[in-house]
Every structure is written in C-alpha cells, then in structure tokens.
Amino acid sequence: DAGITQSPRHKVTETGTPVTLRCHQTENHRYMYWYRQDPGHGLRLIHYSYGVKDTDKGEVSDGYSVSRSKTEDFLLTLESATSSQTSVYFCAISTSGGRYNEQFFGPGTRLTVL
Amino acid sequence: DAKTTQPPSMDCAEGRAANLPCNHSTISGNEYVYWYRQIHSQGPQYIIHGLKNNETNEMASLIITEDRKSSTLILPHATLRDTAVYYCIEVGGAQKLVFGQGTRLTINP
Numbered sequence A: 001d002a003g004i005t006q007s008p009r010h011k012v013t014e015t016g017t018p019v020t021l022r023c024h025q026t027e028n029h030r031y032m033y034w035y036r037q038d039p040g041h042g043l044r045l046i047h048y049s050y051g052v053k054d055t056d057k058g059e060v061s062d063g064y065s066v067s068r069s070k071t072e073d074f075l076l077t078l079e080s081a082t083s084s085q086t087s088v089y090f091c092a093i094s095t096s097g098g099r100y101n102e103q104f105f106g107p108g109t110r111l112t113v114l
Numbered sequence B: 001d002a003k004t005t006q007p008p009s010m011d012c013a014e015g016r017a018a019n020l021p022c023n024h025s026t027i028s029g030n031e032y033v034y035w036y037r038q039i040h041s042q043g044p045q046y047i048i049h050g051l052k053n054n055e056t057n058e059m060a061s062l063i064i065t066e067d068r069k070s071s072t073l074i075l076p077h078a079t080l081r082d083t084a085v086y087y088c089i090e091v092g093g094a095q096k097l098v099f100g101q102g103t104r105l106t107i108n109p
Helices: none
Strands: A005-006 A010-013 A020-026 A030-037 A044-049 A053-055 A064-070 A073-078 A087-094 A103-105 A110-111 B008-015 B018-023 B032-038 B047-052 B063-064 B068-077 B084-092 B103-108
Touching: A005 A087, A020 A030, A020 A087, A020 A110, A020 B032, A030 A064, A030 A073, A044 A064, A044 A073, A073 A087, A073 A110, A103 B047, B008 B018, B018 B084, B018 B103, B032 B063, B047 B063, B047 B068, B068 B084
Parallel strands: A010 A110, B008 B103
Antiparallel strands: A005 A020, A020 A073, A030 A044, A030 A087, A044 A053, A064 A073, A087 A103, A087 A110, B018 B068, B032 B047, B032 B084, B063 B068, B084 B103
C-alpha cells in the first residue's frame, strides 16, 4: 500500500471554518498529490508537490492551499470551508525512476461541510 | 477534461475474460495509456500502462491498436473481486492524471 495514511478519515465541519487534511507517507517519495472525488465524477487533481516546498496547482485548486515542509507530509488546507467542498479527498504518491504516473493512493478522507 | 471515451458499464461472468475498451483517438505520439481501477470507496489502484506495444503484467494485459487510437484492457480470468470502476487515461508529461467517468465493470457469479 506504499505506506500512505490520511487523517482524519472522516470529518464533519461547518461552513466558514478552516480544515486541514494530512497525508503521510513512509517511503520518502518525491511526488505527492491531492485529489477530490464527487458523485458522478472521476478524481480531479487539486494540488501536487514535486519536493519539499515545491508545489503546483491542479485543475480544481480554487479554495485550497497546500504545504509540504518535509518529505513525508503533504497538507491540504481549506481556509474557509464551503458546502461545495464536501467530497472525498484522496492523497497519492508516485514512485521515482521516471514512473511518475504509477500513482499509489491513500484510503481517502470523507469531508462533509454543513 | 478527460480525453478518452469508455462505455459507462459492462458485465462479465466470473471466470471469463473481461475485455474493456477505450477510445483515445486524439492521443499524441508521446502520450501513454494508463489504466487504473477503483473498487468501491477505496483509492484508485494502478493496473498497467503502455505506449504502443502490447503489455502484460500479473494483473492484466493491454492491447493497443497499431494506430494507437484505441486500446483494450484484458482481465484474463475475472473474479468477483475485479468488480470496480476502470479508468483509461492518456498521460503525457507533467505527472498529472486526468480521470474521466470510467467503465463500471460488474463480475457476475
């Protein structure tokens, strides 16, 4: 399972509150990703990181920020959660050696914004 | 938006080969075809990828047409545990996956 954990696994919060989701890996892989998945949609990339303090936006980055201060942790923050951010969030890593698109996914975090 | 086209759903009998088609008629020369699957509520799982040659691994085989405009993922002996949504994805550089709707494959006993 590539040693990926996500926390929390479930969270219910209220509109306007800040929320931080954590992705942790144990194998020091360089690339890490955050996706969201909504009913009727495939996964959509929010942000990704290609190294410590190196991040870039994905296709649905508005309303989200990320940080990566150490290799093993990639944090996703919703500064002021909205109901449209209710979703399942998946973290992923990709291995090195050029096989960047073989991504391994965490178990997901189900977030509900009331 | 995803650039591949897949049937929304398919059924297959347990023990038979499951053949999942994918159309990627606009694929460019340096783009690979990747396949992932997602079993209910879990994160997606990488299956296989290819550029222009057919590929096989312990999970599946990937057959890519000579013009590279379509491919077929083959699960040789489907089991109930292969019931999942299967995604076919064109990938160039930039380490980004763009997931479409995929094919919901149901394996029937």
